[in-house]
Amino acid sequence: MHVHKYEKIWLTFGIGSLLVFLIVLGWGAFYQGTQPPSCLVTLNPQNVQAHNSFKEENLGVQQVGENEYVVNVLASAFNYDLGKDEEGAPVKKIRIPAGANVTFQATTSDVVHGFHLSGTNVNMMLEPGYISDYETTLDNPGEYTLVCNEYCGVGHHMMSAIVEVYE
Amino acid sequence: MSKQSALKQSSAHDVHEVEDIETHEEPNLKGTFAAVMFIGVFIVVSWIGVYALYMYR
Amino acid sequence: MLKNKIPKPESKIAMAHMYVAFIALLVGGLMGLLQTFVRSGEFTLPFGIGYYQILTVHGVVLGLVLTTFFIIGFQYALMSKSVGMSKGHRKWAWIGYIVTLAGTIMAATMILLGEANVLYTFYAPLQAHPLYYIGLALFVVGTWIACFINFNQLYQWKKQDPGEKSPLMAFMVVINMLIWFISTLGVASTVLFQFIPWSLGMVDEINVLVSRTLFWYFGHPLVYFWLLPAYMAWYTIIPKIIGGKIFSDGLARLAFLLFLLFSIPVGFHHQLTEPGIDPFWKYIQVILTFMVAIPSLLTAFSMFASFEMAGRAKGHKGLFKWFKGLPWKDVRFLAPFIGMVAFIPGGAGGLINASNQLNGVIHNTIWVTGHFHLTVATTVMLTFFGLSYWLIPHLKGRTLTPKLNKLGLIQTWVWTIGMSIMSGSMHIQGLLGAPRRSAFSTYGGSEQAQEWVGYQIAQAVGGSILFIGIILMVYIFFKLSFGTPKGDQEFPVAEYADVNERTPMVFENWKLWIGIAAVLILFAYTIPFIDIIQNSPPGSPGFQFPIGRG
Numbered sequence A: 001m002h003v004h005k006y007e008k009i010w011l012t013f014g015i016g017s018l019l020v021f022l023i024v025l026g027w028g029a030f031y032q033g034t035q036p037p038s039c040l041v042t043l044n045p046q047n048v049q050a051h052n053s054f055k056e057e058n059l060g061v062q063q064v065g066e067n068e069y070v071v072n073v074l075a076s077a078f079n080y081d082l083g084k085d086e087e088g089a090p091v092k093k094i095r096i097p098a099g100a101n102v103t104f105q106a107t108t109s110d111v112v113h114g115f116h117l118s119g120t121n122v123n124m125m126l127e128p129g130y131i132s133d134y135e136t137t138l139d140n141p142g143e144y145t146l147v148c149n150e151y152c153g154v155g156h157h158m159m160s161a162i163v164e165v166y167e
Numbered sequence B: 001m002s003k004q005s006a007l008k009q010s011s012a013h014d015v016h017e018v019e020d021i022e023t024h025e026e027p028n029l030k031g032t033f034a035a036v037m038f039i040g041v042f043i044v045v046s047w048i049g050v051y052a053l054y055m056y057r
Numbered sequence C: 001m002l003k004n005k006i007p008k009p010e011s012k013i014a015m016a017h018m019y020v021a022f023i024a025l026l027v028g029g030l031m032g033l034l035q036t037f038v039r040s041g042e043f044t045l046p047f048g049i050g051y052y053q054i055l056t057v058h059g060v061v062l063g064l065v066l067t068t069f070f071i072i073g074f075q076y077a078l079m080s081k082s083v084g085m086s087k088g089h090r091k092w093a094w095i096g097y098i099v100t101l102a103g104t105i106m107a108a109t110m111i112l113l114g115e116a117n118v119l120y121t122f123y124a125p126l127q128a129h130p131l132y133y134i135g136l137a138l139f140v141v142g143t144w145i146a147c148f149i150n151f152n153q154l155y156q157w158k159k160q161d162p163g164e165k166s167p168l169m170a171f172m173v174v175i176n177m178l179i180w181f182i183s184t185l186g187v188a189s190t191v192l193f194q195f196i197p198w199s200l201g202m203v204d205e206i207n208v209l210v211s212r213t214l215f216w217y218f219g220h221p222l223v224y225f226w227l228l229p230a231y232m233a234w235y236t237i238i239p240k241i242i243g244g245k246i247f248s249d250g251l252a253r254l255a256f257l258l259f260l261l262f263s264i265p266v267g268f269h270h271q272l273t274e275p276g277i278d279p280f281w282k283y284i285q286v287i288l289t290f291m292v293a294i295p296s297l298l299t300a301f302s303m304f305a306s307f308e309m310a311g312r313a314k315g316h317k318g319l320f321k322w323f324k325g326l327p328w329k330d331v332r333f334l335a336p337f338i339g340m341v342a343f344i345p346g347g348a349g350g351l352i353n354a355s356n357q358l359n360g361v362i363h364n365t366i367w368v369t370g371h372f373h374l375t376v377a378t379t380v381m382l383t384f385f386g387l388s389y390w391l392i393p394h395l396k397g398r399t400l401t402p403k404l405n406k407l408g409l410i411q412t413w414v415w416t417i418g419m420s421i422m423s424g425s426m427h428i429q430g431l432l433g434a435p436r437r438s439a440f441s442t443y444g445g446s447e448q449a450q451e452w453v454g455y456q457i458a459q460a461v462g463g464s465i466l467f468i469g470i471i472l473m474v475y476i477f478f479k480l481s482f483g484t485p486k487g488d489q490e491f492p493v494a495e496y497a498d499v500n501e502r503t504p505m506v507f508e509n510w511k512l513w514i515g516i517a518a519v520l521i522l523f524a525y526t527i528p529f530i531d532i533i534q535n536s537p538p539g540s541p542g543f544q545f546p547i548g549r550g
């Protein structure tokens, strides 16, 4: 089997590029902590409220430090539960200061859902029995839509909320 | 069966191999090289584009 | 050794598959059109038909039925041509066909009754009617029969010609069917051991992550099962159509062997954003996914080399002049060629999708939909259309007329334009964060959703153009089957550029390659799979209300 010299150059370039991509990704993932969301914490999907983060009163934005926030979200068909406001109405919009350290923690009480803060890298699957989390800083102010991006049933496209990042 | 056939095949090819080395001339594939390198650059540029978007977000 | 014409009884088997494939194209294409209309926000479905119902039909009918039936029919034709088909093979081929078709009809009925609005990925714990899962299982079992027929066809041929290397076409078919068989073991196990007992109420709960992992163990090789028949055509048929030769037998076989090794142990790249899977193993499978790009790099070179050598042999000189010498007015070449071109952005997009944390930018956005409409719906489909122009008349004892060739050229350009608009706008909208698999929504009046609408309208425009392409193609298909003059349409089989090329005999050592493939699969999956099972949360009961059942 003869390999043409141009083909050798092409393969060297091609495989070399793949290697560079892998090194950049691996370096980011293992040394800078930008692993894709892979939380290993489990809970009982039929009793998510047993977990502290998903108790009624802990849902939504929680300030946990000077510039640190946790957002607890309980997904179910076809709604993101972000807690209730002072009047007892369900929260559909939350606000987070730009540049703050935010951890999104979410799970589902029924089927598989998606969790994508459109226009950001916060994009994870919610699966029954698992907590999904993503820690990030949202530096660019603006209005972001939290959308369910995994099919969860006939009302799938109605499942959303708004996250405002303010200066 | 596969071992046997492998043996047969290789002996039948010994003759060719000598010929292969002596008479083989590489075809002119300059255009091919340019085309695949264009593909390569396209892939690298697209990848870097999305990587940049990822870093910006 | 090569028969000139595929014998009639064998033609009938291949054609039986083609009829199903093209009916599926029409039905599935219509569903796709309706989806783009709904999502433009300008149209609502009549008669209480659900968006997710037509989405399920679209995915199942095009992604599983059209592709699988075309591929199996086409592969039978390649096997008849290269190694022959016995009476016994034919009998089993019909049995396999009937089982696959029965499974298809069973699953399709459940979808039409609204009992299976679960899309073709049927993620638990959404729970469809048991007959949907049983239909899928039958479908898979039917295709296994085709696998073993193809394996046996090559085996019988080898018995008659020991010592000969197997014909390239048969070699490629067997590799593709090996990939299919090994990967469908995953989806078959989740359907048989998890979904069916659970949907029948024999067990109460299902392990969701195990079912998803088994699904994606199948789901990625599935796309290679679609792609490899296109590669078969590019390697063994297109060179003949352009008046050229196969660039290298050895490199073609090497590419296919690499697909056998690396197309399976990579399913985690579809699960990168999922909880419960150790990120170390995700990264390992990302590395393996990148390995599967290598055979495509090889293929790109082989294709251009075969084009350039053909052009130069005809006297075209210069760096790119040979390009002009290609038969642009021959639809048997043009359609697959545009398919090849689409694989450049398709492949680049695929690498981005599999890039570990970069996956978060596009995961489950409509970028992904745009991506596989380039790969499977353009690269693979245009190649399949390109094959149909000569394969259908060959099987039916008819000819491709100049008029139909011209209509085919128009069809190809219509497809190209429609897909560029639709897939292009999907890619951009996906980068902006819009989700896939969603009906029209204003997302509570969000600003972003307003930005997305323009792209959704563009998708409806592209989708409409594509639907015109589908109507044209279905018309051409029926014309080729029943309407063109009787005659002998050539089955193009390319010859080798270098007849003395020495292909390493180790390429024929099936035990070795299947063994390595198995080792890679075990390496990539054993530890994380045990992890997933050991750390499983309590299982999930079935949910029927979200999909409108019960």
Ligand SMILES: [Cu+2]
Pocket: A076, A077, A078, A112, A113, A114, A148, A149, A150, A151, A152, A156, A159
């Ligand atoms: Cu949802």
